[in-house]
Amino acid sequence: MKVVFVEHPCPVLLLGNEPWSPVRTNTWPQSQMTLAAAIANEHDVSILDLRSLESPADWRRQIGPEYLEPIRYSESILLTRHLIGDCKRISDHPADAFVFTANFTSEANAVVEAIRTAKLSWPEALILVGGSDASPEERHAFYFNAGADYIGVGDGDTALPVFLDQIKKGHRPNERIIRGGSAGVNLLNSNFSLVQKARYVESGGGPIHPGIFRNGGFAVYTEISRGCSRECWFCSARMTDLWSPPIDEVLKHLDHIIDSGCRLLMFSDDNLLLARKTEELVTIFRHIRERRIAWEFPNGLEVGLLIDSKRGGFSKELFETLFWNSESLSFFGAHRLLVPIEDALLHRSALRKLKNVQVQIRGLLERLLDTGIPFLNLAIMIGGVQESRDDRERLEDSLELINRWTHSSKTRVNFSIFCTSPLPGTGLGRAALKSKKRLSHNIEEAPELWTVFASILNGDNFTAEQTTQYRRKLLRRFHMSQDEGKVRS
Template structure:
């Protein structure tokens, strides 16, 4: 121990999955949920401790202490790469909801309690961000579109009035834009339309969205997904709004076979043709391997997170599939991506995000 007076607190998804690893590595407290203030007061620090799930009251999270960050102006990127031209910085991460009741088996947030800030608290939080110099927002909500329609409209009207730019890096359940058989074009407009401030040139409104396509051929396994034809209709409406950047993602399950890869290519070719009809829209077409979390926590893997931690990512499988070995899954994924979006191949090799 170099400096025993410094106490080490660890939290997050990985700590939740394997807290003993962090205890062994020297952590004083490992939080498997939110930081529990009582645990800090009660802890005698003589022995490491794992604090089980704790959920901080949501309203207590609505006023981040920006003054403790030092130079907020240094926050110039989202986790999806540099922001487009005209989008002002600094960038702040924000969320108005937490939890998601959906059943997606690859997601760590599956079937968790959904909570939303009262609208007045949400607007006060926006004022707090604005007053601390934040110009651009990344929505970190697990499922923002589970909010009531009136709430969403009031929230995004306020965002525009305050001059914010924003993106949706966690993805949106775009099927929620359907009201029965009708596409809610008005709601799509509130989230995605964007302008330039005539005085400052600052981008106001949405500049980037991740659309989780999830799968083209096993859609019945995820209740949130609409038929592909309906999904593409919604994507067309989003593109019509003039959003500058859009990112699509497919999750490659263990059951992937030859038909899966052909369906990915055909499905993305269709979406790619739609995108090309809208000038000025940059797109990215991703295929992700599973990270063995959530329901897949107990799946058999070729390497543990301790043996090969760098392999536990979206771009490499550390498990064999039902029809292909891990390397065959990887090679097939690279092959289909190179045929659809070569920039993704560049991303993997350079670590630099790009859009085609």
């Protein structure tokens, strides 16, 4: 079978002529590369990337016209919807099956636009869609109505080969849900000739140190584990099985990526420190260090697991291995870490933990800043339904304190202030759907708002718009605004 994996266009919300949230076009198509690797031995595979640009700096000139009705976010805010990338290119790529990945609710309409184009261009082809947004039952109708024939639930790299084998043999299942297990990911067979590698020079975590690509190369999202047994009710990885492949397989996988020219590894594991033992991590990251490339943790680490439970204090060997870095003519080593410094919202909507910020955070920050890591993102969730004025005053006091601690460091410290988002399939998402008065907008009509950059939750004390404006005010106050759309190096 000829199978085309489609990387959908990049959606852009504009407020007037300015982007409403960061615009990232040239990030690694991890899902499509992983899925293509899973079936490459049995099928004719290709990747059609509608998103990445030859020059990311040209992104403004590549924004297309409005393709859907604008979103009235509030009385004073009208957001227009655009795409970077042309879905019509699908008409030049015949296939027996098209595979789409819908991981982010905020990008759902961009995926749907590509699905509809594929269905119109190649009506006999199968349309398959999976990902974190398509998987929850409450989202199935949205994608079926757009033209999807089948929806994948669970790990696609385990389910897709079995499903396509059935299709190849002439057995088209009546059940429209493809269910995957958790047997792991194919780490070894990614074919880098399927994409234009040099295009992928962006990280979802922010800017990239200029020394990394001094001599060329590209940035790759990868994972060496899956799953998280924690119970964070806003997270789609909540209480999923832990899985990690053998060390020798991991090292071969990483060597394969590095040998292909990668200069920055971006680990997207659900909970890396929980899924892998300390001695395994030390072996893996010492190996990467010897290969003299950079790595980062843009999704964050559960930093409490850096503590030695027997001796107290940080696990010296693990800490020094994970965050070692060196800057000469080029940069290699630890490049970025996202630190979740406020976790009270994992279970309730109040910024409680920050009142003890000196005890909890200062020691960690001092150790991290001492490493010289170029970028440190400090993640704080705001906008829970019970959040009070006292909570926000405490938050501002704590951020001011942290800013004083860190402002003279050569590390660029960024406050990653996230609006609490009731993602489909999560406990928070389902609770919000049941209490519709909490939602400022309908997910079917404005999925673009289901993002950490804007709120759609009306709380007891603040409206969704007030929370969004508060987030923007905080970022401006600490000179961390991303109003320019593309984050700057």
